[in-house]
Amino acid sequence: MAEAAAGRFEAWVVSSFNLVALSLVGLVAAHASGALEGELANFGTLPGVAVFAYLWLLTAAATRRALADGGLADLRNGLRGLWRLVLRGFAAGALIGAAFLLGVVLVGAVLNGAPLLSLAFIALIGVAAASVVGGVIGGLSVVLDAGCYWAAGRLVGPWAKSAVSADASDAE
Amino acid sequence: MSAATSLLVRFVHIVGMALVFGGAVFAWATLRAPGSGSKRADSSAGAVGDPSPLATTYEWVFWAAMGAMVVTGVGNLGALGPPGPSGRWGTILTVKLLAVTAFVLGSFVRTLVALRVRRDHPAGAGRSLLAKSYGATAAALLVLVALAEVLAHG
Numbered sequence: 607m608a609e610a611a612a613g614r615f616e617a618w619v620v621s622s623f624n625l626v627a628l629s630l631v632g633l634v635a636a637h638a639s640g641a642l643e644g645e646l647a648n649f650g651t652l653p654g655v656a657v658f659a660y661l662w663l664l665t666a667a668a669t670r671r672a673l674a675d676g677g678l679a680d681l682r683n684g685l686r687g688l689w690r691l692v693l694r695g696f697a698a699g700a701l702i703g704a705a706f707l708l709g710v711v712l713v714g715a716v717l718n719g720a721p722l723l724s725l726a727f728i729a730l731i732g733v734a735a736a737s738v739v740g741g742v743i744g745g746l747s748v749v750l751d752a753g754c755y756w757a758a759g760r761l762v763g764p765w766a767k768s769a770v771s772a773d774a775s776d777a778e
Numbered sequence: 779m780s781a782a783t784s785l786l787v788r789f790v791h792i793v794g795m796a797l798v799f800g801g802a803v804f805a806w807a808t809l810r811a812p813g814s815g816s817k818r819a820d821s822s823a824g825a826v827g828d829p830s831p832l833a834t835t836y837e838w839v840f841w842a843a844m845g846a847m848v849v850t851g852v853g854n855l856g857a858l859g860p861p862g863p864s865g866r867w868g869t870i871l872t873v874k875l876l877a878v879t880a881f882v883l884g885s886f887v888r889t890l891v892a893l894r895v896r897r898d899h900p901a902g903a904g905r906s907l908l909a910k911s912y913g914a915t916a917a918a919l920l921v922l923v924a925l926a927e928v929l930a931h932g
Contacts, residue, residue: 615834616893622841623886629848630879637875638863646856651783654856658849678890679897754883758890762898765907 613670616677621669623754624747625662657710664705668698668744678755692748699744703736787853794843794850795923801836802916808832809909829905833892836912841889844882867929874925881918888915 636642672694680687708729715725809829855871862868888911895904 612893612897615838619837619841619886619889619893622845623882623889626841626844626848626882627879627886629852630875630882633852634872634875634879637868637872640862642855643859643862646852649856651787651853651856654852655849658845662845678893751886754886755890755894757887758894761887761891761907762894762904765904 613673613677617666617670617673620673620678620751621666622662624669624751625665627750628743628747629658660709661702661706664702668702672698672744678751681752681755688748688752691752692745695744695748695751696741697744699747700737700741702744703738703740704733706740707732707736784853784857787850787857791847791850791854794847795919795926797843798840798847799916799919799923801839802912802919805832805836806909806912806916809905809912827905829908830892830896833908834896837889837892840885844885870925870929874922874929877922877925881922884918885915888912 633642636645672691675694678691680691683690711725711728711732714720809832863872891904891911892908895908
């Protein structure tokens, strides 16, 4: 029960961080290149919120699946653990990319009444490309997560040692 | 964007900031309370001294609020009409976006500290480290609020 709760917590914070960080990097890049103004003018508030919520849902579900077998604690197994997590991150990212594109294309096609043949063509080409892009982003996200996990360990480690010393002093 | 939608977007953005800032101050003040850090999990008052439930609750709320603030922040930019990267307003926006990105990165490290303390250490451990983390979070949020104020009011 406690393990399941810990797994849900880990999946929630990791997926939310990855999505928020990716969004911010995209925003900074769009703003720095001057593209933000034009992009926002063509995008309504409600569609924007719906797309973000859909992406968040996909990211949370895929991350839960990717972290199901031990989670970030697998990084304790060194490079082998990191490699396993990167592969899982790639797979999760590929799934997110494909499902995201399919969802957006489907909703767009239904709303605009696009013909079925062109929809299938776009889906076929697009899903393959989105899977690769999503996979690369997923793998890179795991590397970033691993770096933060390592930094957290560096903070907790010295504190744990000093706490043990303080306990020993108290005992004396 | 209609006036009502714009108002709703700003409302969610401000409530999100109030939650993460108020929560960080509350967590910092609760965890640094003198005396309570020495209570043990195996004592009758152990649950009071264990920082993990408070930290876990805060992290759940924090990341939900951050997601909501990112999407409403973009909505706010859409309502105001985002500037190009040049000019004073554009430069301040660049600084704010970079500061928020750095804050999010630091916050994730804090979240993983809470996760590792909960997972790897006995109940009641990590109180002072987490208190410092939430204090630093509140201080960083004050800087971000100041930047947001400059963006909104010049």
